[in-house]
Amino acid sequence: MDNIAGTRARLTWAVNLTAICLVVLWTIPTFGLLVSSFRNADQIASSGWWDALFATQSVDYKRAEGADAQVREGDTYVIAGDLLQDGKLSSWGISSRAPAAYQPGEVVDVDEGQQLTVQEDGSYRITSSNRFEGRRGMRIFLTTSVPPDFTLENYDRVVTAEGLGRAFLNTMTVTIPATVIPILVAAFAAYALAWMQFPGRAILVACVVGLLVVPLQVSLIPLLKLHNAIGLGKGYMGIWLAHTAFGLPLAIYLLRNYMVGLPKEVIESARVDGATEFQIFRRIILPLSFPALASFAIFQFLWVWNDLLVATVFLGNSQDQLVMTGVLRELLGSRGGDWEILAASAFISISVPLIVFFAMQKYLVRGLLAGSVKGG
Amino acid sequence: MKKLLTLSCAVCALSGSVALSQDLVFEPGDDDRFDWDSYNALKSDEFAGQSIRVFGPWLGQDRVLVESVIDYFEAATGITVDYSGSDSFEQQVVIDAEAGSPPDIGVFPQPGLAAELARKGQLKPLAEGTEHWIVDNYAAGESWAQYGNYLGPDGETHQYGFPFKADVKSLVWYVPENFEDAGYEVPETMEDLKTLTEQIAEDGETPWCIGLGSGGATGWPATDWVEDMMLRNNSPEDYDAWVKNELPFDDPKVIAAIEDYGWFSRQDDFVSGGAQAIASIDFRDSPKGLFDFPPQCYLHKQASFIPSFFPDGVEIGTDVDFFYLPAYADKDLGQPVLGAGTIFAQLTDNPVNAAFFEFLESPIAHEVWMAQRGFLTPYTKANADVYGDPTLKKMGDILTSATTFRFDGSDLMPGSIGAGAFWTGMVDYASGKSARDVAQQIQQQWNTLK
Structure with a gap:
């Protein structure tokens, strides 16, 4: 019996450690994305974000000036210049196969009668006994040490993207009603399903639970068809209704399970005191259900905020109808793959949901339990 | 929140001023490498004030380019073209067509999808003679025409698609x-x-x-x-x-x-x-x-x-x-x-569509995009000298000198x-x-x- 307590203590310790490990594991990709959002496309392609924090050796080439720049010094023709604005090189070369063949200061025979030397600061000098020809300058490969380099360019591109302001307003216009309407409807429905006696109530609840498993993709075409048939077409009204419809099953289910758990005595005594159903709902149920309402509001807000599919189907794709996700996608171009933009836009678009989340977080923690424990 | 709204309004105002400056990229009549006669020939008031919706796969830079071409159509005819793009064009055009709110003209990156819509009767055949026009005017024209030629719901083949913009893959x-x-x-x-x-x-x-x-x-x-x-x-x-x-x-x-x-x-x-x-x-x-x-x-x-x-x-x-x-x-x-290309096809009976396809048949529609970036055309009447850079010209040469052209x-x-x-x-x-x-x-x- 003695070691039971000991086991428990050790177990708690292990649980904490596991939790910390999981949190770190979950945060690493986000951190990597954050680092990537401050790097440019070439840096992302050439090295991982974990390299970004240290200086790296980079091999690249610069072009010497062409024949136009040659100067005659006695019998020799000379092209001279500087390859590096600042910094130092550790080695150089003239062939792509051996880009680090020579040390700074070394003099190398390039061609017949041509000699090249590159100094540590990047200044070079090509001498030749014959006239230089050709417009294109020769490639000189340089190995340099590149210090960590971060840029705000990605954020700049996203924030100044054409139509982002308009899209922000569009997203707000879509999101706020699409969060409020389902909550209103679902609260009424949940109350009725939880506390009002009427035939077929159980079946109705079962139907709502059943609707939870219907993927919204299958209803896109029929729903749009319906909107076109009743003259709603594409527009804000249509997308509010669509989001409401897609959000309702979860909302009703969540709120109903929460409301069922409220103490029966309170409601019954209110009934005895002669309160109408609407008064009970408004005065008692609604204030008590606030945690569940808030948690669903966060879910719905996040979902609508991040949505692209429903918006493009029910709102359209033209410039003045685009939501934020649409504009960000457009920044990626027709073929996608612009990692740096993706990373930066992720952190920009995350900001508003974060504000909403932190504002309502204290309710969410309570609300997450909503419906899971009867009477809880 | 108020702060954010103010900020977004500021951004909004900024972007508005950018959108206003809708000038043609090349002044008509200026550069005689362009076929300005074909531009002038398009001028008509028949449908002025009307509008069509064009839906395609081009986004970002590509959207700017295609809109710069469409500007000439708008300037010549007074028709407003509302272009929108999506990277999930293939799915969305099907949803819109099925639900009964199709765009007037769709830009299909894959002939396979266009053929499927044609079979279901959601594409409308192009004007008579379009097929001949493609055969006569495009290099390897028969191959090109074939990519827009689909079986309709009536069991007969019609010319539904007009190929515009090509890519060379080889x-x-x-x-x-x-x-x-x-x-x-x-x-x-x-x-x-x-x-x-x-x-x-x-x-x-x-x-x-x-x-x-x-x-x-x-x-x-x-x-x-x-x-x-x-x-x-x-x-x-x-x-x-x-x-x-x-x-x-x-x-x-x-x-x-x-x-x-x-x-x-x-x-x-x-x-x-x-x-x-x-x-x-x-x-x-x-x-x-x-x-x-x-x-x-x-x-x-x-x-x-x-x-x-x-x-x-x-x-x-x-x-x-x-x-x-x-x-x-x-x-x-x-x-x-081997190449690929995009196919323009009409999804509605809107009479204005015909004017748009007429525009696509004019050399100027090709040349304006050629002179910028990322556009190749098999159209032999479009002047290859206008290609924006020598690389495009070289690719264009590969395309126009092909003995056999086959679509992806x-x-x-x-x-x-x-x-x-x-x-x-x-x-x-x-x-x-x-x-x-x-x-x-x-x-x-x-x-x-x-």
Whole structure:
């Protein structure tokens, strides 16, 4: 019996450690994305974000000036210049196969009668006994040490993207009603399903639970068809209704399970005191259900905020109808793959949901339990 | 929140002022390389004040380009064109058409999808004579016309699609100066290309960079390889039969083409990262090996769009160049070119659409885009001198001098093959499955569609 307590203590310790490990594991990709959002496309392609924090050796080439720049010094023709604005090189070369063949200061025979030397600061000098020809300058490969380099360019591109302001307003216009309407409807429905006696109530609840498993993709075409048939077409009204419809099953289910758990005595005594159903709902149920309402509001807000599919189907794709996700996608171009933009836009678009989340977080923690424990 | 709103209003006002400046990119009448007569001939007030909706796959920079072309149509006719783009065009146009709110004109990147909509009666045939026009005015016109020619709901074929904007796929990219450093020559025949590949490998270097990764579409770059090899090993007629599955996928001719692609991609010495790695390398990252020093590879086969994924500051023609993926000298199949293109088709009976298609038939519609970036056309009346840079002109030459032009086969096959089994089959092939097994597996999938 003695070691039971000991086991428990050790177990708690292990649980904490596991939790910390999981949190770190979950945060690493986000951190990597954050680092990537401050790097440019070439840096992302050439090295991982974990390299970004240290200086790296980079091999690249610069072009010497062409024949136009040659100067005659006695019998020799000379092209001279500087390859590096600042910094130092550790080695150089003239062939792509051996880009680090020579040390700074070394003099190398390039061609017949041509000699090249590159100094540590990047200044070079090509001498030749014959006239230089050709417009294109020769490639000189340089190995340099590149210090960590971060840029705000990605954020700049996203924030100044054409139509982002308009899209922000569009997203707000879509999101706020699409969060409020389902909550209103679902609260009424949940109350009725939880506390009002009427035939077929159980079946109705079962139907709502059943609707939870219907993927919204299958209803896109029929729903749009319906909107076109009743003259709603594409527009804000249509997308509010669509989001409401897609959000309702979860909302009703969540709120109903929460409301069922409220103490029966309170409601019954209110009934005895002669309160109408609407008064009970408004005065008692609604204030008590606030945690569940808030948690669903966060879910719905996040979902609508991040949505692209429903918006493009029910709102359209033209410039003045685009939501934020649409504009960000457009920044990626027709073929996608612009990692740096993706990373930066992720952190920009995350900001508003974060504000909403932190504002309502204290309710969410309570609300997450909503419906899971009867009477809880 | 108030602060955010103020901020967004400021951004909004800013973007508004940008949108206002809608000038034509080239002043009409200014540059006589352009065919301004064809622009003037378009001027008409018949539909002035009306509007059409055009829906396509172009976003970002490409959207700016296509809108710069459409501006000329708007200026000449007074018709307003509302262009919108989406990267999920293929799904959305189906939803919109099914639900009864289609755009007036759709821009299809894949003829296969357009053919499907035509069969369901959701596309409307183009004006009489469009087919003749394409045959007469496009290089390899019969091939081009065929890509817009679909079976309608009445069981007869009509011209539904108008091809506009082409991509050349049969290109091999290389760094000329790396070739000079190593003493390699640009190959003129497929035999030479194979010798060069062997020679590079013997020198202890890696000849090819190949990457098949593309998210959900992983495998498609290999389908281009196989299609190119198909055209270099078999007659164009065989290719057409293959695309329609009259020549089964597991026919020895097809297997030979897959294995010919495998000659390049399945030998560890020939591919950067090793043969097994190609399926996990993203196609957008794969060309970057050309620009490493020492080079990770010397050759990269990809379509004309790939320069947008080259590192910043790389100049085409100087720092990197391309050559036509050559044909076998001893097979006498001419100079086949594999390409792709977008197809414009109408989804409504709106009479204004006809004016838009008339605009697409005018040289000026092609020239305005040619003079900018990323546009190739097989239209022989469009002046090749207006090409924005020599690279485009060189690609345009490949396109207009093709003896055989064939459209990307995977785009013509039914969706579950060309955008499904073929892709996954190529990933299986990269990971070591035999060409025969892969071909049989794709054919089985195709059989289930019949």
